[in-house]
Amino acid sequence: MGSQTGDGRSPTVDFDVFAHGSMASSDVAWRELRGRCPVSWTPRNGGHWTVAGYDEVATAFREWETFSSERADPERCAISIAHSPLPLLLPEESDPPRWHGYRRILAELLSPGAVERMRPRVEHWVDDRIDQFIEDGHAELAHDLSVPVPSLVTMEWLGWPREEWLPAASTYHEMAKHIPGSDGYRAAGERFAWLATRAAEEVADRRAHPRDDAISRIAAHEVDGELLSLEDATSIVMLTIGGGVDTTTALTSAALVHLGRNRGDRERLIADPALIDPATEEFLRFYPPARTHARTVARDAEFAGCTLHAGDRVLLSEISANRDQRSFPEPEVFVIDRFPNRHVSFGIGIHRCPGSHLARLEFKTMITRVLERLPDYELDEGGIAEYPNWSMIGGWATIPVTFTPGRRR
């Protein structure tokens, strides 16, 4: 197939996004690629363009008419370069005009005002989880905090049956922990089938018996006077779990590790809690949970000096854009009060993460409470494990810590 050999596409580089098993290795690979060319073609992974420069990534995110999010192959996730078994994700895998109807319900459910009304539940779950280990003097902060809190908040908000909150949400965590093609990844893929079935059941149940929860709102959502199909409503529910769970987990884990290793930053945050606002943006810039997203070229186009053909796959790199020295002074340095900080970690353009307001609230609450309640935590470096693959989602599998025991609230 022409597209796999390059077929005259240039510049061509040998870049395998799946070849990097640690954050450091992935960061270096992106830095080297970005230094060579902001846009290039690689024959790896079926052949695809790679967009590494900030301006080019932001432009491609904005220009959905050229860089489509629609699924061209029904069996292949449009927004991942992996040959992924993910069920269809709406509204992310759609373009206007149909995108508008799907997006509307999430924009309503996750607006800044709606998220502010969720604050008491977010605070409740953060303190509830910390209460489970605060008297022990030791914890594993991924398992005990950054994984469960976003899961509990998201699943409660959805109205999912309580006994399934953690097993359902951890499906995505399992997905992120394994390399595509591995046994672990295949097993996680099988759990998706269960989760998608359960989501469809919940949506059908809420359409018949509405309650005061997000699944009911999605199940009752109308576009141009017509109810969403049960299938599309289920897809939106699945997107909220995938988007709401492991991404916020990854960001929080990154910050907990960073603050464990960088005492100066920790002390500044403790001394000046208002610093959490710019710090959150810098954690997002430096440790983007979603490191890449894929698009498909919808029409032939010239882009950054390259000739794109309809049907070409394109990998947009948030991590690389966020480290582009043309847009960020000293991009490889973490600057806790960096401003301005126009990172692309929530995406740019129409597919901007609809959960960004909730993600920021959860993240800030978790970090602030940890610094209040276990301010002297020490990382057990020997027990810290990163995800084995940093192609799409970067995060930590385990973060063991010790600290001076405190009281339950």
Add this chain to the structure above:
Amino acid sequence: MRVSIDRDRCTGHALCRAAAPNVYVLDDLGYNVTPAHDVAPELADEAVRGALSCPESAITVED
């Protein structure tokens, strides 16, 4: 100083409002609906800070 918003470019990040609550007005979904207007001198720094916070570069500030 005059601020104007490119409504087509705004996608509801709501960071302008966080940085400049006295300058920018959002709708219920978090989109900037501030009419183009001249900013009072005492709010000029805040207006600029809000514009610099916008990931979409949707806010134009003119002297």
